[in-house]
Amino acid sequence: MVGGQPEWDAIFNTEGKKDFILRNSDALSYFILKIVSPLLRNRFNSINLIYCPRSTSRADMSEGTSTPEWDINDAVVPRVCSFDPFSEWCDGHVRKVYPPACEEARRHASGWAMRNTNNHNVHILKKSCLGVLVCSARCRLPDGSRVHLRPAICDKARKKQQGKPCPNRLCNGGRLEVQPCRGHCGYPVTHFWRHTEHAIFFQAKGAHDHPRPEAKGASEVRRSLGAGRRVRADKILTVKPDKQMAQKHSHPHAQPPPLIPDNQRVQMACTCGPFECSCRWRPEPSTENYAITAWSPPEGQHYGSYGAAIPPAPSLPSQQHYEPSALSTEDIFHPEEIFQLDQPIRLDFPMEENTTLESPPTFADLNNDNSRLEEAYWLDWQRAAGGSESSETPSPELFGSGYQQAEAYCEQQSYMPHAYYPEEAQYYPVENTRQSPAIDMQEQRFYRYGQDCTQNSLDIQTWNYTECAFNPSEATECKQYFDAHHQHSVDSFNGLL
DNA sequence: TATTGCGGGCGCT
């Protein structure tokens, strides 16, 4: 309570027809949420508890004045006034609320390979993590990273993946195998999705104890190219994307926004440039604690220890090396390199990046364009393409206590986490968090206490849904920044376009 | 051919 005024109002909405406005203190809000709501739930088929803080500033709310908690299994979930930007790589015990118009949320998208799990609850969609496809020999790529492919969601397809030769040309005898996810008390990390009229609730349980798989797009491209087919390089460069990919990559806002949400800007204390920052991203605790959550453990405390700063990512040779005219017109790939030949080619890879490769001899030893092309495919696929996400995966051994912290969430302590890649540290480029603006650009109306606010989703993303009256000049500046970054970091699948 | 969601069923705790 501030000055005798309620800090927030709660509105019970029954069947969307009738609202009851309650003016509460925090203590009463907890009582309502935990005691009254379940009781009312037994009386009505649909009740939404709506929280509309007096101050709709996310910053204000994140400081914990009144942050009602919720669980995906609660009888009623709160109706919130602000939403989270979509996060493709949620890790740890995370809860988020997305706007109903968030396309990625509607698709229950995730960077992790999540498969549907029947939880016998039609109202809550549950998914469990399939882990990551790794090389049995734990080989390293020329850039020092490791093989971490995306497991197929389909059981049948995933079984076919296993046992195949490691796609790493430098690997000797390695086979692909599934590294299962054991990040939730020895069980796979689970994601829960719950749709309400006003929001899409997401909750993750467990912290992944394995690297990120390649992004979904990479495997899609491979599939669209035809997995077992020998492909001529010039064909690769002219292959047309399927409809979905075209839509995905032609969308001007399909890439993550470069802007750091307001509640994370304090982390940008480094002097690195926006694209060459070598500081390990460490999200602020409030990153996963959106406005109304006060329950969640601090993100930085539990998941933020992703290791110390690492060297900047080695860049790839520029596109000029991969022009079709420079390639042989004959089949230049070996059948066992099927993964490599299917890797997307990035034609627009930025020239300005540092070109010091961690393993220059690998390239120096290349005695023909073909092998050089293969290396480029691999690196592109792993880092620049959809794999840009996976390559940025913090490796378990770099996590320090990161993965171990997951056990803190487990009541059962009998499970001992596996040791992954224990022999030495694994190189991974910067950033482990991507927040993708998948929401349509159409205008959305967001309910606020006492008023309606209209803004497009980009602005919403940019400003973290906090302010309706954002600064127009600043927004323009940031949009320019976004556009520039988009051109820079555009997915390398565009190289196929 | 793979993805996604749904749902029946089983075993375990």
Added chain:
DNA sequence: AGCGCCCGCAATA
């Protein structure tokens, strides 16, 4: 009862 997991099915891309 809750959970993990297997399986099959259907719709879709």
